[in-house]
Amino acid sequence: MENIRMLLCCGAGMSSGLLAQKARKAAKKRGIEASIEARSESEAPQYFSSVDILLLGPHYASYQEEMAEMAKPYNVPVIVIPQDIYGMLDGDKLLDLALANLT
Template identity: 75%
Template sequence: MKTVNIMLCCGAGMSSGFLAQKTRKAAKKRGIGGSIEARSESEISQYLDSIDILLLGPHYASFKEEMTEQAKPFNVTVDVIPQDIYGMLDGDGLLDFALAKLEA
């Protein structure tokens, strides 16, 4: 079974929480283990040692460079969730996006 640990980041973790829930369901259907969680920006540093990829809400795109620097020592990939995936709360789309970024 493939495993992946994904962290979603937005302001309060609310909208990304719904997206994380849908992404967990998509991963379960595909037999992918690991964790898919949503946290607020202020909590991210506590989790960098236990995730594979950090995905920022589109409204946090300006933090990508800063977060990438923070995540570098932990070999964590950082990217911004595409607006269409975020807006539609597309769990399958987000899982595809994350897996593609990890394979790149």
């Protein structure tokens, strides 16, 4: 499988950083090549040309439409991470969510 490039965004990138770490472990366990980074939402637009999917923390759901419009020229889907995945820092389910939205 090709390398999946995911970007997770929340306010300062702290909780999304933990979630990204767990998703990287889940990908490695499954034998999936993945680059999973966490950044603040204000940095997201500069990464559209180098990611396959943008995942927003649930508290940034109101940014989804705006981010999706900016990501459109790059064909990058912008998905809000469900609260249960985010709150439980469930890397496996996050990876499933990303893969489901990339196929």
